[in-house]
Amino acid sequence: MAKASAALDFIVLLYIWVYCMQCTVYGSSHYGFWASRKISTVIRAEKELCLLKGKCYLQTVICPPQCPQRKPADPKAKACFVDCGPKCEPTCKNRVPTCNGYGSICYDPRFIGGDGVMFYFHGSKGNSYSLVHDPTFHVNGHLIGTRPVGRPRDYTWIDSLAILIPSHTLTITSIKASTWDDNVDHLSFSFDNNHITLEETHVAEWRSLDGLVRIERTSKSNSAVIYVAGKAEINVKAGPITEQDNRVHNYQIPSDDCFVHLDVQFKFFNLSSDVEGILGKTYRPGYVSPVKRGVSMPIMGGEDRYKTSSLLSIDCVACNGFGSLEKQSTTLTAKESVAEW
Structure with a gap:
């Protein structure tokens, strides 16, 4: 019985270790907490847990392949922005002002x-x-x-x-x-x-x-x-x-x-x-x-x-x-x- 319990504990710890290797918390974003899930040796797709009270509360939104990161290594590349307001979806856009955009x-x-x-x-x-x-x-x-x-x-x-x-x-x-x-x-x-x-x-x-x-x-x-x-x-x-x-x-x-x-x-x-x-x-x-x-x-x-x-x-x-x-x-x-x- 003791051996079975120890084996179960080991499996749980191993699962947690594998999860942590796949997912590195970056800190909090504008609307929630950002994390990174490793999907290849090159690209990391970030995801966000929306903690802004409202329609998207506690939903997880994953950045798309077209812009997998909030802060891409290339400053000219489009970044991932997650709308935790009414849309609950990610958007790819440049991180500089758009002079023909709203506001x-x-x-x-x-x-x-x-x-x-x-x-x-x-x-x-x-x-x-x-x-x-x-x-x-x-x-x-x-x-x-x-x-x-x-x-x-x-x-x-x-x-x-x-x-x-x-x-x-x-x-x-x-x-x-x-x-x-x-x-x-x-x-x-x-x-x-x-x-x-x-x-x-x-x-x-x-x-x-x-x-x-x-x-x-x-x-x-x-x-x-x-x-x-x-x-x-x-x-x-x-x-x-x-x-x-x-x-x-x-x-x-x-x-x-x-x-x-x-x-x-x-x-x-x-x-x-x-x-x-x-x-x-x-x-x-x-x-x-x-x-x-x-x-x-x-x-x-x-x-x-x-x-x-x-x-x-x-x-x-x-x-x-x-x-x-x-x-x-x-x-x-x-x-x-x-x-x-």
């Missing part, structure tokens, strides 16, 4: 809203504006720009973002440069006024101590994705105004400044129905864009409504009168944030 802000700044409508916003250089405002989540963007002689308005680009949640602030800033070098990193991150150091490799990662914010590089330099637990996934990429852009659009940028700026794409979670901001309001249920259709440059007005006194301020006219973010009971705790991603 993108690129160029001088051109927006594509949550309703899929494209528009431009003409702010003023040196000022900051509210991009998204919700009671527990706020995003500002700061504009740099230039105004050639005789032009009635500034050419502008977003050079900095501020993400504000209760008790925390995260800033993403493009670093000024006279000439552009792809091999030099032009992104700077700060969390609660403390500079973040990220190794220059496309798999580098940083997390806040409470687990509410995570930053991952998506290339060796100049691009990253930021996760705010339960609120947003934000892809950013730094880049210059090229000589061709300068010539075609007659920006007349100075020779000692290539106007490094940010291209951004947002994916939001749990926005309220009253969300505000230049981009945020386009995610309201039933929102109808007021911009003129069928023109080359449809303009969204509201510069005065969305202007803030600084990059870290929440005092725009349209910001519902909130001077600071509400610390509501719906705010994720550290334990909940880890369970979600």
Whole structure:
């Protein structure tokens, strides 16, 4: 009897050892816990256990052969993104902003809203504006720009973002440069006024101590994705105004400044129905864009409504009168944030 029991114990331990050799836990993803299942000597297909409460809760989703990994060795390869929201399925996509996708802000700044409508916003250089405002989540963007002689308005680009949640602030800033070098990193991150150091490799990662914010590089330099637990996934990429852009659009940028700026794409979670901001309001249920259709440059007005006194301020006219973010009971705790991603 004792020998049979010992044999059974050995078989169980052997099974556990084989399973562990096949499956290496990488840590927690944005929506759940990521693992890797070895399917060949070359490719590892990652899988995710969805721990975000909802339709997909406790379902396991496996990345497809077309993009088996969340952080592929080749930074230009498509990565696996698992939707633990309504779809419960993986998607293959690039880990950089898509300027023609929903929630993108690129160029001088051109927006594509949550309703899929494209528009431009003409702010003023040196000022900051509210991009998204919700009671527990706020995003500002700061504009740099230039105004050639005789032009009635500034050419502008977003050079900095501020993400504000209760008790925390995260800033993403493009670093000024006279000439552009792809091999030099032009992104700077700060969390609660403390500079973040990220190794220059496309798999580098940083997390806040409470687990509410995570930053991952998506290339060796100049691009990253930021996760705010339960609120947003934000892809950013730094880049210059090229000589061709300068010539075609007659920006007349100075020779000692290539106007490094940010291209951004947002994916939001749990926005309220009253969300505000230049981009945020386009995610309201039933929102109808007021911009003129069928023109080359449809303009969204509201510069005065969305202007803030600084990059870290929440005092725009349209910001519902909130001077600071509400610390509501719906705010994720550290334990909940880890369970979600």
